[in-house]
Amino acid sequence: MNAKSLKSPFGGMTQWLYQRFTALFMTTYMIxxxxxxxxxxxxxxxxWASLFDHWTIKYATLVFFILMFFHAWIGILHITEDYIKVIAVRTTINGFLFITMVIELIYLTYFLIGYSYD
Structure with missing residues (x-):
């Protein structure tokens, strides 16, 4: 096993398929x-409020945003790898964006599932 496969377990074709699947689900959800x-x-x-009170809409929206996070993360990795050649800067930017996206996902999950009007 080479170092490249340990560093990046998801090859280019797998990432391409993930992005296509997430795009297909997100398009289906929006339509x-x-x-x-x-x-x-x-x-x-x-x-609008009664529509999002239904559990199927809540969870479909949550899945939409989780897949959007995954879709965006693959894109961010490709863009930073292509355009930022200094590894320390790229790692810092990727880390900051990853933490920001995880915080947004946690907030969204709390808002969609855990937030109550009572």
Whole structure:
């Protein structure tokens, strides 16, 4: 086993497939949500809040954002690897962006699943 396979267990083709799968799910989610929202006229805050009270919408939205995080993370790694050649700077930027994205994901999970109006 070489050092490259230990460093990067997900090869280029696997990352490409992950990005395509996440893009397909995110597109399906957005089209489904758009179709659901077109059935409500007028779209008021009460309609919006009641729509997101349903557990399927909450969890589908959470899965959407988790997959968006994964999709964006693969893109960030490719962009920083292509354009930032100094490894220390690249690692710092990647670390900062990763921590920021994880904090956002934690906040979103709390807001979607754990937040209560009571």
């Amino acid at each position: 489904s949500l758009a179709l659901i929202l077109t059935t409500y006229r007028p779209l008021t805050f009460d309609v």
